[in-house]
Amino acid sequence: MSPAVIIAGAAETDQVGKLPGHSTLTLHMEAALNAVRDAGLSLRDIDGIATVSAPGPVQVAHALGIVPRWIDGTGVGGTSFLLHVRHAAAAIQAGYARTVLVTHGESGRSRVGAAPFRIPPSSPAGQFEMPYGTFGPTTTFTITALRYMKDFGLTHEQLAYVAVAQRRWAAKNPRAAYRDPITIDDVLASRMIAYPFHLLECCLVTDGGGALVITSADRAGDFAKPAVYVLGTGESAEAPMISQLADFTESQAFRLAGQAAFAEAGVGVHDVRHLMIYDAFAHVPIYGLEALGFVAKGEAGAFIADGNTEPGGRLPLNTNGGGLSYTHTGMYGMFAITEAVRQVRGEAAAQVEAPDISVVLGNGGSFATAGVLVLGRRPR
Amino acid sequence: MTVPTSGPISGSSPGSISGKPVPVPTPETQPFWDGCAAGELRIQRCLDCTKAFFYPRPVCPACGSVNVEWFTASGRATLYSYVINHRPAPGFGDDGPYAIAVVQLAEGPRMMTNLKGVASAPEDLTLDMPLRVTFEQRGDIYLPMFTPEAAS
Numbered sequence: 001m002s003p004a005v006i007i008a009g010a011a012e013t014d015q016v017g018k019l020p021g022h023s024t025l026t027l028h029m030e031a032a033l034n035a036v037r038d039a040g041l042s043l044r045d046i047d048g049i050a051t052v053s054a055p056g057p058v059q060v061a062h063a064l065g066i067v068p069r070w071i072d073g074t075g076v077g078g079t080s081f082l083l084h085v086r087h088a089a090a091a092i093q094a095g096y097a098r099t100v101l102v103t104h105g106e107s108g109r110s111r112v113g114a115a116p117f118r119i120p121p122s123s124p125a126g127q128f129e130m131p132y133g134t135f136g137p138t139t140t141f142t143i144t145a146l147r148y149m150k151d152f153g154l155t156h157e158q159l160a161y162v163a164v165a166q167r168r169w170a171a172k173n174p175r176a177a178y179r180d181p182i183t184i185d186d187v188l189a190s191r192m193i194a195y196p197f198h199l200l201e202c203c204l205v206t207d208g209g210g211a212l213v214i215t216s217a218d219r220a221g222d223f224a225k226p227a228v229y230v231l232g233t234g235e236s237a238e239a240p241m242i243s244q245l246a247d248f249t250e251s252q253a254f255r256l257a258g259q260a261a262f263a264e265a266g267v268g269v270h271d272v273r274h275l276m277i278y279d280a281f282a283h284v285p286i287y288g289l290e291a292l293g294f295v296a297k298g299e300a301g302a303f304i305a306d307g308n309t310e311p312g313g314r315l316p317l318n319t320n321g322g323g324l325s326y327t328h329t330g331m332y333g334m335f336a337i338t339e340a341v342r343q344v345r346g347e348a349a350a351q352v353e354a355p356d357i358s359v360v361l362g363n364g365g366s367f368a369t370a371g372v373l374v375l376g377r378r379p380r
Numbered sequence: 381m382t383v384p385t386s387g388p389i390s391g392s393s394p395g396s397i398s399g400k401p402v403p404v405p406t407p408e409t410q411p412f413w414d415g416c417a418a419g420e421l422r423i424q425r426c427l428d429c430t431k432a433f434f435y436p437r438p439v440c441p442a443c444g445s446v447n448v449e450w451f452t453a454s455g456r457a458t459l460y461s462y463v464i465n466h467r468p469a470p471g472f473g474d475d476g477p478y479a480i481a482v483v484q485l486a487e488g489p490r491m492m493t494n495l496k497g498v499a500s501a502p503e504d505l506t507l508d509m510p511l512r513v514t515f516e517q518r519g520d521i522y523l524p525m526f527t528p529e530a531a532s
Contacts, residue, residue, distance in 0.1 A: 120404075127403035128435050129492045131523055132480050135469035139480055147461035150507045195464035195477075195502060243482045243492040244435070248461050 006227040009039025009213030010341035016208030016327040023113030027105025027209035035211035040224030048097030050084035070097035077364025078331040082371030086233035104334035105209030141366035147248035152298035160187035162282035165310040170321025172350035201282035203323035210334035232265025232374035242366040253370035254291030265374035274355035276336035278363040333362035399471025402519040416522040434489035455513035457483040497527040
């Protein structure tokens with residue numbers, strides 16, 4: 001089956017980082033305008049809208065003067081934008097929309113016009129996790145790691161090396177927040193956040209946004225930039241509370257979303273030349289490499305430490321520097337997609353050689369949800 | 381100007397005391413919290429597939445049955461994983477770095493908790509160490525906590 005849709009436009013906000021002059025909504029709008037311009041279209045060409053609340057698709061569409069005939073407000077954390085691409089593909093195939101705009105904007109650092117964080121004390125997490133002093137993802141997402149380390153022998157040095165490898169990519173990216181080289185010792189000497197995680201093993205908290213224009217593949221060639229084909233997609237969910245994850249040494253949602261996306265695309269891991277794995281914390285790429293089948297269970301730490309994923313390695317991973325060194329607004333998934341698009345087009349800051357197939361794995365919450373996209377330079 | 385004095389804990393707001401979050405029970409979780417107040421760890425199990433489960437809900441997550449019952453768990457558990465948090469949540473600022481743990485109950489389900497009677501230090505917290513439940517009052521609620529079995 002030929003792929004249904006392409007990514008015709010992809011862009012980020014003019015800047016990412018610390019942007020106290022931008023509200024959350026402004027970040028959405030700036031990213032949207034940049035993506036529509038990237039496609040060579042105007043906002044009047046958009047008939048479908050997808051984004052996360054708040055501000056949500058109604059607010060974003062209205063602010064931009066878009067009258068949607070298809071709306072997706074799927075909000076399942078940082079992977080939501082990967083799911084929006086998947087849902088947009090289905091909608092375009094069904095004829096519900098022709099040109100879909102997916103937007104992300106988040107004033108994650110400056111908190112300008114941002115929704116407050118609040119977990120109701122009567123919610124499951126409010127009753128069964130919050131009372132024990134959880135305080136955001138640094139205390140929940142991280143809690144699986146010691147189990148993995150004990151069961152599979154991952155060392156503190158290997159965990160630290162994930163940040164070292166990604167910093168080597170960030171050094172090549174002028175937009176990255178942190179570009180100076182770091183060593184394992186630097187990582188292990190950085191401030192303890194939540195043992196076993198040090199500061200440099202945790203993602204940044206930044207402001208920024210990104211947006212995509214999705215349309216039908218029969219229009220490939222009509223746009224300003226080379227089409228990026230959406231060859232396969234997958235999504236899944238596991239536990240809304242980290243304590244209820246079935247197995248702390250793996251992500252079932254990562255695995256199931258990956259299997260669906262690879263099967264639809266008709267490709268295997270050996271076809272993949274570029275990979276983006278959501279890296280809110282240093283252990284997440286380890287879980288992702290194993291869940292997607294790039295390495296066997298327990299091998300990912302050594303695989304990264306052996307240099308396979310850094311510049312010059314055989315599987316370039318998180319080539320923008322990732323959430324650890326590039327940017328992380330809170331819902332990072334959009335930035336993993338925009339970097340994959342740049343790589344497939346051949347316009348990335350740290351361009352890898354001819355990535356005909358790029359795979360993006362997004363995470364939502366603390367291993368709660370997952371989305372996977374298989375993107376390609378050509379239809380299959 | 382009147383000083384709000386309604387409720388048993390003057391100056392507290394619903395859902396918190398001394399800044400630490402206090403759970404607000406819901407109808408499906410009330411039996412769990414009633415158990416804690418009575419010094420018992422009451423969880424649910426399925427009468428069709430026999431699996432025990434937690435957190436409280438009216439349907440068995442293993443088989444979909446609504447034929448479920450409450451029972452009193454043994455209170456025995458092992459340490460499944462943890463972090464030692466150095467950026468305290470509101471209300472935890474005086475505690476120093478504290479362990480947030482996930483324990484595996486002898487009956488199978490897992491739950492998040494804090495550890496009592498043991499230092500929050502990696503050398504003192506060995507995964508799979510045996511633990512037993514203890515209860516700590518916070519506001520009107522008794523929270524299940526766990527302590528090393530050897531410390532009993």
